[in-house]
Amino acid sequence: MHGAQSKRDLAMELQAQLPILRPSIHTRRANLTVKFQDLYGFTVEGNVDDVNVLNEVREKVRQQGRVWWALEASKGANWYLQPQVSSLSEGIVLKSSLKISALANAMTLKKLIRKGIPPVLRPKVWFSLSGAAKKKSTVPESYYNDLTKAVEGKVTPATRQIDHDLPRTFPGHPWLDTPQGHAALRRVLVGYSFRDSDVGYCQGLNYVAALLLLVMKTEEDAFWMLAVLLENVLVNDCYTNNLSGCHVEQRVFKDLLSKKCPRIAAHLEALEFDVSLVTTEWFLCLFAKSLPSETTLRVWDVLFYEGAKVLFHAALAIFKMKEEDLLLAHQVGDVINIIQRTTHHLFDPDELLTVAFNKIGFMTTNTISKQRKKQEPEVMKELDERLRRLNSLREDDR
Amino acid sequence: MGTGKTSLVLRFVKGQFFHHQEATIGAAFFTQILSVSEATVKFDIWDTAGQERYHSLAPMYYRGAAAAIVVYDISTMDTFARAKKWVQELQKQGEEDAVMTLNFQFILRNPKLVMALVGNKSDLDSKREVQVEEGEEFAQENGMLFMETSAKTAENVNELFYEIAKKLATASPPNPSGVTLNHEETQERRGKLFCCIG
Numbered sequence: 240m241h242g243a244q245s246k247r248d249l250a251m252e253l254q255a256q257l258p259i260l261r262p263s264i265h266t267r268r269a270n271l272t273v274k275f276q277d278l279y280g281f282t283v284e285g286n287v288d289d290v291n292v293l294n295e296v297r298e299k300v301r302q303q304g305r306v307w308w309a310l311e312a313s314k315g316a317n318w319y320l321q322p323q324v325s326s327l328s329e330g331i332v333l334k335s336s337l338k339i340s341a342l343a344n345a346m347t348l349k350k351l352i353r354k355g356i357p358p359v360l361r362p363k364v365w366f367s368l369s370g371a372a373k374k375k376s377t378v379p380e381s382y383y384n385d386l387t388k389a390v391e392g393k394v395t396p397a398t399r400q401i402d403h404d405l406p407r408t409f410p411g412h413p414w415l416d417t418p419q420g421h422a423a424l425r426r427v428l429v430g431y432s433f434r435d436s437d438v439g440y441c442q443g444l445n446y447v448a449a450l451l452l453l454v455m456k457t458e459e460d461a462f463w464m465l466a467v468l469l470e471n472v473l474v475n476d477c478y479t480n481n482l483s484g485c486h487v488e489q490r491v492f493k494d495l496l497s498k499k500c501p502r503i504a505a506h507l508e509a510l511e512f513d514v515s516l517v518t519t520e521w522f523l524c525l526f527a528k529s530l531p532s533e534t535t536l537r538v539w540d541v542l543f544y545e546g547a548k549v550l551f552h553a554a555l556a557i558f559k560m561k562e563e564d565l566l567l568a569h570q571v572g573d574v575i576n577i578i579q580r581t582t583h584h585l586f587d588p589d590e591l592l593t594v595a596f597n598k599i600g601f602m603t604t605n606t607i608s609k610q611r612k613k614q615e616p617e618v619m620k621e622l623d624e625r626l627r628r629l630n631s632l633r634e635d636d637r
Numbered sequence: 638m639g640t641g642k643t644s645l646v647l648r649f650v651k652g653q654f655f656h657h658q659e660a661t662i663g664a665a666f667f668t669q670i671l672s673v674s675e676a677t678v679k680f681d682i683w684d685t686a687g688q689e690r691y692h693s694l695a696p697m698y699y700r701g702a703a704a705a706i707v708v709y710d711i712s713t714m715d716t717f718a719r720a721k722k723w724v725q726e727l728q729k730q731g732e733e734d735a736v737m738t739l740n741f742q743f744i745l746r747n748p749k750l751v752m753a754l755v756g757n758k759s760d761l762d763s764k765r766e767v768q769v770e771e772g773e774e775f776a777q778e779n780g781m782l783f784m785e786t787s788a789k790t791a792e793n794v795n796e797l798f799y800e801i802a803k804k805l806a807t808a809s810p811p812n813p814s815g816v817t818l819n820h821e822e823t824q825e826r827r828g829k830l831f832c833c834i835g
Contacts, residue, residue, distance in 0.1 A: 400688060403639050410657040442688045443662045481693040513697055516683075519663035528662060572681055575666045622693060632725045 277586075278358070279453050279532040280413045285584060292586040296533060299589070304357035310347070319348050320367045349544070353596060355588065356540045362455045369543035370471055371463040383459040387426050390433045397432035397440035401425060408445040415449050424449055427462045431469075438469060441478035443523035450527050454536060473547050474611060477523070481622050488522050488550075489515040490614040491607065495551055496558065499599055503558050506566050507574065514558075517578050521554055529582040530591075537588035546604045549595070556595035557581060639687060640710040641757040644788035646684045649798050654789055661686045664698050671798055675806035680798070689719075699727065704751040704801050709772075711756040711785060712764040717771070720754065724779055727752060751804050753782035755797060760787040 274284050277293060278300070285293075311318065321341070356364050366372050375382070405421040414420045427448050432440045447468070451461040469478065477484035493514060497504040507514060520528060525542070526535045541549040558565065561581050568574045585591050643658050643665060650667045664685040671678050683698040685691065699705060705727050709720040727750060754776040756767060769785060776783030782800055786793040 404660050406657040407660040410655070410659060416657075441690060442660050442686060445660065446662070478690075480690050482690055483693075486693065511701070515694075515697055516664070516666070519694060519697075523662050528659075572666070572668045625693065625696070628729070629722075629726060632722070632729060 276413075277532050279450075279536075281409065281532050282411060283531060283583075283586075285586070289584060289586050293531075296587055300355065300357060300533070303355050304359070306354075307351070307357055307360060310351070314344065318344060319351075319364065352540050352544045353592060355537050358454075358536075361536070361540070362460060365454070365464060365539075365543050366460055369464060369467045371460070371467040374467050374470070375463045383430065383462055386430045386433065390429055393433075395432065395439070398429050400442070401428045401432070401440050401445070404442060404445045408449050412449075415453070420449075420452075423452055423458045423461075427452065427458060427465060430462055431465055434466065435469070437476075437479045441482075441523075443520075444478060446524045446527040450532070450535065450539075453532075472542065481626075482523075483618055483622055485519065485522055486618045486622065487611050487614050489519060490618060491610040492518055492522075492551060492554060494610060494614075495555060495602075499555050500558055500562065503562055503565050506568075510569065510571060510574065512571050512574050517575060518554055522550060525550065526553065526582075529579075531583070531586050534585050534588040534591060537592060541592075548602050548604050548607045551602065551607065552595040552599055553591060555599045556591055557585075559598055560591070560594050640708045640713075640716050641788045642687065642708050643684050645706075645708060645755070645757055645786060645794060645797075646682055648788045648791055648794045650682070652791075654791075663691070663694060669798070671802045673799060673802045673806055675803065678802040678805055680802075702750065703805055704753070706753045706755055706797070706801070707781075708755045708757050709767065710758050710761075711767045711772075712758055712761040714766040717756075717767045721775060724752065724754065724775075724781070728779065751782070751801060752779070753784065753797065753801055754779075755783075756785040757788060759785040759792055760789050 272284050272286060273290060274282055275290055275293070277283050278297065283289075321344070352364075352368075379385075402425070405425055406416065408424065409415045412420070415424065424445065428440055428445060431444075431448075432438070438444075444465070448461060448465050451464045452458065455461040455464060474484040474488055476482075477488070493504075496514060504514075526538055529535075530538070538549060538553045541552075557578065561577050564577050565574060568577060641658075643661050644654060646665075646667050647653050647655070647658070650669045661684060664683045667680075667682040667684060669680045669682065671680065683702075685695060685698050707720045707723045707727070709716040711717075754772060756769070756772045772785065773783050775781075782797075782804065784793050784797045784800070786797055788794060
């Protein structure tokens with residue numbers, strides 16, 4: 240899989256070529272804002288501390304790579320892709336025949352993934368553990384090629400919106416914002432819009448698919464990752480016509496915030512600040528538009544293994560990390576500034592994930608599912624009422 | 638979709654313009670302070686996503702808003718049709734909000750949402766599909782401010798926000814008792830601005 244070099248490997252090449260930025264005395268003294276490229280080629284702005292953090296992250300990524308190689312040497316190649324190991328997170332009941340070693344491996348894997356999958360292994364590990372490989376295996380080998388050929392030249396509302404959004408998806412990125420990048424992203428998004436016409440195309444998916452393209456080695460694999468994400472990993476109807484799934488997630492999140500961070504929840508409520516104002520984008524773009532790339536991908540590492548509950552962990556952690564600051568904020572604008580400054584500067588993924596998994600408390604996929612079921616009727620009622628009101632407006636119009 | 642809402646706000650707040658502005662998901666938040674002769678208005682601006690399915694999120698942003706800008710693109714008739722629908726919804730919502738929150742002083746003072754209809758991309762005159770008169774007429778019928786703007790050339794952008802600020806300031810004059818805290822709070826409320834699609 241590391242064979243043919245394609246344009247899609249650009250991110251990795253860039254990473255290797257980029258010199259490690261060392262702050263000069265001048266910048267340190269003035270604490271200037273500097274522009275630099277991160278691990279995946281995104282231009283980010285930050286101060287000297289941010290650059291230092293990013294360099295430390297590069298080093299940690301290398302170390303984590305060595306941990307994975309060492310385990311591979313002792314447990315055998317691809318040990319983490321064994322079905323008994325990879326399916327544990329899905330809550331599948333253990334067969335008595337399953338060896339203790341498999342259980343131990345699963346525990347090791349969970350811990351390992353929370354510490355980060357090395358970028359070079361991401362395509363392989365994600366593809367297998369997310370269920371994308373399985374999904375792909377149920378259709379003929381030529382599915383993706385046939386699909387992209389069949390839909391070529393077709394114009395739908397979805398394709399029009401996609402074409403409009405291509406140059407507006409991470410503009411300025413050295414690969415994504417090139418004709419090749421646009422063409423690849425277009426094929427993935429257009430292909431998916433025909434695969435599931437209920438989703439078609441929803442803004443937000445452009446950012447998700449773009450990051451998937453940067454990580455996965457091939458366009459086809461990015462397509463399958465998008466499919467497994469929408470069809471199996473995330474809540475249903477997150478991106479369909481009225482975003483009802485997204486509304487459900489927002490309500491579940493609000494409930495969790497009052498339980499896990501009651502002081503923050505009470506304070507924001509007193510300010511009449513609806514947390515959905517900031518969290519909606521997180522849940523629709525899976526943080527791709529808010530967090531630095533490696534931090535986003537570290538969240539996704541866990542997302543593809545443990546499921547959508549990690550989105551709640553990460554979102555809660557962002558609030559939790561800034562508890563004291565948030566409690567001092569007295570205006571809506573201040574709250575938003577605190578949150579945005581925090582997310583944009585979270586260059587160290589461990590800073591976020593440590594809080595997300597150690598300070599938020601235990602949550603299972605099961606509890607989240609129960610919460611969703613509880614919220615669904617209310618969301619549906621609200622959306623129906625709104626639709627009825629809008630329709631009555633249109634009736635009046637006639 | 639792509640009527641230039643974010644570009645319009647960015648031009649006003651930062652004086653910037655990008656040819657390919659990132660697509661907005663959910664909504665983006667901006668603040669700007671503007672002095673008119675009557676008062677100083679602090680705008681808290683919610684710039685919302687354009688795609689139709691995002692409309693289901695809109696109430697969260699326009700709840701409690703003091704002003705709303707509905708934007709269409711003069712070179713696409715379709716966006717004008719959608720702008721009209723938005724105006725209807727906002728008017729209805731404005732009434733409901735006023736009823737629901739009567740006990741709040743600031744709503745009592747300013748029961749009506751200040752609305753502006755904006756035809757953006759006036760620099761694309763050669764591709765014009767919506768005539769100035771059409772926009773003007775619809776705005777007048779609905780008691781809205783009207784302006785054609787270009788975020789690209791900056792034409793009428795500051796003027797638009799200036800007019801809104803003036804209207805907000807005259808719609809609810811500052812508290813004569815001059816209690817600073819209250820005053821600030823009132824201004825903050827008054828400034829919440831919802832910038833939406835056409």
